[in-house]
Amino acid sequence: SQQGEEDPQALSIQEGENATMNCSYKTSINNLQWYRQNSGRGLVHLILIRSNEREKHSGRLRVTLDTSKKSSSLLITASRAADTASYFCATDKPGNQFYFGTGTSLTVIP
Amino acid sequence: DAGVIQSPRHEVTEMGQEVTLRCKPISGHDYLFWYRQTMMRGLELLIYFNNNVPIDDSGMPEDRFSAKMPNASFSTLKIQPSEPRDSAVYFCASSLRSGGLPYEQYFGPGTRLTVT
Numbered sequence A: 001s002q003q004g005e006e007d008p009q010a011l012s013i014q015e016g017e018n019a020t021m022n023c024s025y026k027t028s029i030n031n032l033q034w035y036r037q038n039s040g041r042g043l044v045h046l047i048l049i050r051s052n053e054r055e056k057h058s059g060r061l062r063v064t065l066d067t068s069k070k071s072s073s074l075l076i077t078a079s080r081a082a083d084t085a086s087y088f089c090a091t092d093k094p095g096n097q098f099y100f101g102t103g104t105s106l107t108v109i110p
Numbered sequence B: 001d002a003g004v005i006q007s008p009r010h011e012v013t014e015m016g017q018e019v020t021l022r023c024k025p026i027s028g029h030d031y032l033f034w035y036r037q038t039m040m041r042g043l044e045l046l047i048y049f050n051n052n053v054p055i056d057d058s059g060m061p062e063d064r065f066s067a068k069m070p071n072a073s074f075s076t077l078k079i080q081p082s083e084p085r086d087s088a089v090y091f092c093a094s095s096l097r098s099g100g101l102p103y104e105q106y107f108g109p110g111t112r113l114t115v116t
Helices: none
Strands: A004-007 A010-014 A019-025 A031-037 A043-050 A055-058 A061-066 A071-076 A085-093 A097-100 A104-109 B005-007 B010-013 B019-024 B031-038 B042-050 B053-056 B065-071 B074-079 B088-095 B111-115
Touching (some): A004 A085, A010 A019, A019 A031, A019 A085, A019 A104, A031 A061, A031 A071, A043 A055, A043 A061, A043 A071, A071 A085, A097 B042, B010 B019, B019 B088, B019 B111, B031 B074, B042 B065, B042 B074, B053 B065, B074 B088
Antiparallel strands (some): A004 A019, A019 A071, A031 A085, A061 A071, A085 A104, B005 B019, B031 B042, B031 B088, B042 B053, B065 B074, B088 B111
């Protein structure tokens, strides 16, 4: 079974607004990563947060991790049309097991 | 570096035929992953290799699927015989993990397989 589940499944916002996506997982992890997938393309790594970190920033991206709630969130600030894509969380479990979530489809309307 | 290379990009075949998907990982990477993506099941890890050795193939759906990595620069995923339910996009990814540190995966463009 899949380890990560993203919420919402789909999100539509206006350009310039912020987009927030959530990921929940089931068991303990080594780290959690977020990936983006543009239509018809492979996944691209965005950011990694370790299990002992609570928050991480990269450009317009902000990721939080709450290991007590087994959840993470990805915030994209000042969204652009080019941010339109599917976003996946991926958990790296002890024992090198690696799982992707179901993804959030983000549409940014110009 | 050219990134992860997959071939073919598209494959259309008839049920019962053998299908071979190919992957060239990024030079120097020591992990290679095969994934399958469908609308119904999302992105599934099929198998992964470390230093050319299969580590976990628990995601391989059934005996019709097999994967090999004869050397550090080449891997194949074979389906024999193929069935319509195998239609999906198959991704190969590679990564470098050193000293137990976390790693990111680099994905290829995928092979879109259609079995009629």
